[in-house]
Amino acid sequence: MIRLLAAISIVIVFTNNLYSQCSNWGNNYPSGTFSTTSSSLTTVSTCVYGSEYSIYSVTSGQTYVWTTCGDTDFDTQLSLWNTAHTTNYAYNDNACGYQSTITWTATFTGTVHLLVSQYNCTSNSTCMTLSWACNSCGGGVPPTVQDCRGAIPLCFQTYSNPNSYTGQGNYYNEIPDYSGANSTDNCPNNCLLDGELNDVWYTFTVANSGTVSFTITPNSAGDDYDWAVYNITNYNCETILSNNSAVQTSCNFCGIAGATGPTGAVSQTCEYGDPAYCSPYNSVLNVTAGQIYVINVSNFSSTQSGYTITFGGTAQIVDNTGPYLEAITSAPACGQSTVTVRFNENIQCSTVQPADFNISGPGGPYTCTATSSTTCNSGGNYDRFYTLTVSPAFTAGGTYTIGLNANSVSDICNHPTGTQTVNFTVTGVTGTATVVQHVSCNGGNNGSASASGSGGTAPPCRSPSRARRRPGCTRTGRTG
Numbered sequence: 001m002i003r004l005l006a007a008i009s010i011v012i013v014f015t016n017n018l019y020s021q022c023s024n025w026g027n028n029y030p031s032g033t034f035s036t037t038s039s040s041l042t043t044v045s046t047c048v049y050g051s052e053y054s055i056y057s058v059t060s061g062q063t064y065v066w067t068t069c070g071d072t073d074f075d076t077q078l079s080l081w082n083t084a085h086t087t088n089y090a091y092n093d094n095a096c097g098y099q100s101t102i103t104w105t106a107t108f109t110g111t112v113h114l115l116v117s118q119y120n121c122t123s124n125s126t127c128m129t130l131s132w133a134c135n136s137c138g139g140g141v142p143p144t145v146q147d148c149r150g151a152i153p154l155c156f157q158t159y160s161n162p163n164s165y166t167g168q169g170n171y172y173n174e175i176p177d178y179s180g181a182n183s184t185d186n187c188p189n190n191c192l193l194d195g196e197l198n199d200v201w202y203t204f205t206v207a208n209s210g211t212v213s214f215t216i217t218p219n220s221a222g223d224d225y226d227w228a229v230y231n232i233t234n235y236n237c238e239t240i241l242s243n244n245s246a247v248q249t250s251c252n253f254c255g256i257a258g259a260t261g262p263t264g265a266v267s268q269t270c271e272y273g274d275p276a277y278c279s280p281y282n283s284v285l286n287v288t289a290g291q292i293y294v295i296n297v298s299n300f301s302s303t304q305s306g307y308t309i310t311f312g313g314t315a316q317i318v319d320n321t322g323p324y325l326e327a328i329t330s331a332p333a334c335g336q337s338t339v340t341v342r343f344n345e346n347i348q349c350s351t352v353q354p355a356d357f358n359i360s361g362p363g364g365p366y367t368c369t370a371t372s373s374t375t376c377n378s379g380g381n382y383d384r385f386y387t388l389t390v391s392p393a394f395t396a397g398g399t400y401t402i403g404l405n406a407n408s409v410s411d412i413c414n415h416p417t418g419t420q421t422v423n424f425t426v427t428g429v430t431g432t433a434t435v436v437q438h439v440s441c442n443g444g445n446n447g448s449a450s451a452s453g454s455g456g457t458a459p460p461c462r463s464p465s466r467a468r469r470r471p472g473c474t475r476t477g478r479t480g
Contacts, residue, residue, distance in 0.1 A: 044131060054130070081113045096198075175228070194253075203412075206317055207319070222257050223257060250285055323409065326343055338387055346382040358403040360403070367391050
């Protein structure tokens, strides 16, 4: 692809991708209805012709991916349709070179048809390998350094790679390309118009505020590298695809070979397109302590010559200190048995064990019986937030302490933690009683009193042993 052409005709291409999905229907091959609950790519067929379609069972809310990336037999286009071929759900051309990938979240439970075409919506009798997966389903392979959730932590100032990366890792289309439905193209929004292309990810947590710069220097001066920086402090990796403009901090897609990066040579934070009108350099990044960033480095030239990336600036971003417990995200209510802790930086999932924590407070002793993390549970390598399951439940009001044992958990640069504690308060049940009227005589029944209470956890609206509803609950289900 020529950058000048991409820059000038991006509106034309974008419109074509949205409204010119293919419909050159041929034979149903391979036959049958495919289903999967794995996020690992599985092969549908190694010999699909242009104009052939296949049938898939999908579940509402799950995200699926279909791809021809990895094969080179012909220039593909993928179109996802309903079974009547009257409604197009998704389309892609050139997600990875001349190959295509569709990532789509099902809005219903049923079946869909996936059409493979040769560019430009033509038929052929050449074999193409087609694979698919359920990205949001469990049981898949863990992310690699070519996936955002497996990003390389900055443990050193310089990283040298004698060979370049190829493909996209295990999780496809983490960055919208110019044909993506979630892409708002051109600066200052998403500028990596080819999405992920032979890419790798890096990540860092800012220890001290200041500026950040880096320079990507190809081992071959004729190679063209692109890159983007995303601030995911209050977001996650999936936001890069779903709401790119909310997290993109700096981006360069300028078609100039050689060194590139946010060195401060220019004041812009987004550069793309024709080499005559763009710079391979951006302004430096201004970062604040505690922020978390990921960097995507993309090899537009698709060579294997490798590169070196060197980081600089006034901020402290290379991780050389151990992690610590930062806070309790929210105190549990009386009667609950879980509490979520937040670390100051990402912690390796494999190092977090129940025995790493000790809990003390009124009503103890307490034992941490399990730990969990949303990111770790979905296959990620690290997270800042971990939920502890505690036994027995917190049933007494007062101040509690969670302690972290020394040399237990480790951050993503393998620095262990020291001994530390963090406190939280559980509000217990309190009550008051007031005599409204005394009985007129001992043993009488004409007295009255009022009582009120607060704190604790409310019982369910319908007790298993009672048919009556608790006061304040509303009727659900049948009426009348």
